[in-house]
Amino acid sequence: MxxxxxxxxxxxxxxxxxxxxxxxxxxxxxxxxxxxxxxxxxxxxxxxxxxxxxxxxxxxxxxxxxxxxxxxxxxxxxxxRYGHSYEKIRYEPGIPPETLYHGTNRHAAPAILREGIRPMGRQYVHLSEGLQFATLAGSRRGELVILRVDTAKARSMGVTFYFAGNEVWLADEVPASCCAIDDGKGANKR
Structure with a gap:
């Protein structure tokens, strides 16, 4: 062991x-x-x-x-399951829950709210069904900020979501208008 x-x-x-x-x-x-x-x-x-x-x-x-x-x-x-940087792995499209979460940091959040979530050197944007994975991902690089992603709105704008397993969802990118800061009370802040 x-x-x-x-x-x-x-x-x-x-x-x-x-x-x-x-x-x-x-x-x-x-x-x-x-x-x-x-x-x-x-x-x-x-x-x-x-x-x-x-x-x-x-x-x-x-x-x-x-x-x-x-x-x-x-x-x-x-x-x-996800996070590849060498060649783009293909996943089957899926329909995610109405809300997914993305963990980031206080310095990156304003740019995301202006420009959307982009892969930033990875193949896909990583999103999660729950706060646990979003918190793990976002807390690595400074003060944590959790973003809520309105997946119905994103899908209506042409975003395709892919299920990577274990509560992790992927997308090529997510428009800024589908993202809001999660204040932990169910309310969104832009």
Whole structure:
């Protein structure tokens, strides 16, 4: 069993393998869902001297304990559910709940309220059904601000939403007119 510090380091390395630079480690990901054979990923991990003794149970621990449920293992394959930066993964369009949330910080919020939510170097905008994931994402870079996204309005403006799993939704971008600051009382502030 990995200790917490080692688990976090392995999670970051798996993120690099499955979301950002698979080719550098000899991995070929399926372009439809970003998955690869678990055994191939294990080989890539173990090829690094630091991770030579990693076991399947260690990888399963990382998948199970990931705070944002970034990874998924199904039928001998593993994938990152979202957050890819190397090639655009395709997702099936879906109809999200009426409200989704986006976590950001106090400095970025004014620009988002003027220009909308954009992927900013990622393939998609990340949104969540609940406040937990939005809070995790937004609290990394300063004072947290939660934005509410009116998905019905966004859909009427042509925005397509994609379900990435575990309460996470993706979109190419979200217009500013569909976003408002969530004050925690159900009221929106523009």
């Amino acid at each position: 990995l200790n917490e510090k080692t688990e976090i380091r392995l999670s970051k390395f798996m993120t690099k393998l499955l979301r950002h630079d698979p080719k550098a480690f000899g991995l070929v990901l399926d372009p439809t869902d970003g998955s690869c054979e678990l055994k191939d990923m294990m080989r890539a991990i173990r090829s690094q001297p630091r991770w030579a003794s990693i076991t399947l149970q260690d990888v399963e621990q990382v998948v199970r304990n990931s705070d944002k449920q970034r990874f998924e293992i199904t039928n001998g394959r593993i994938r990152a």
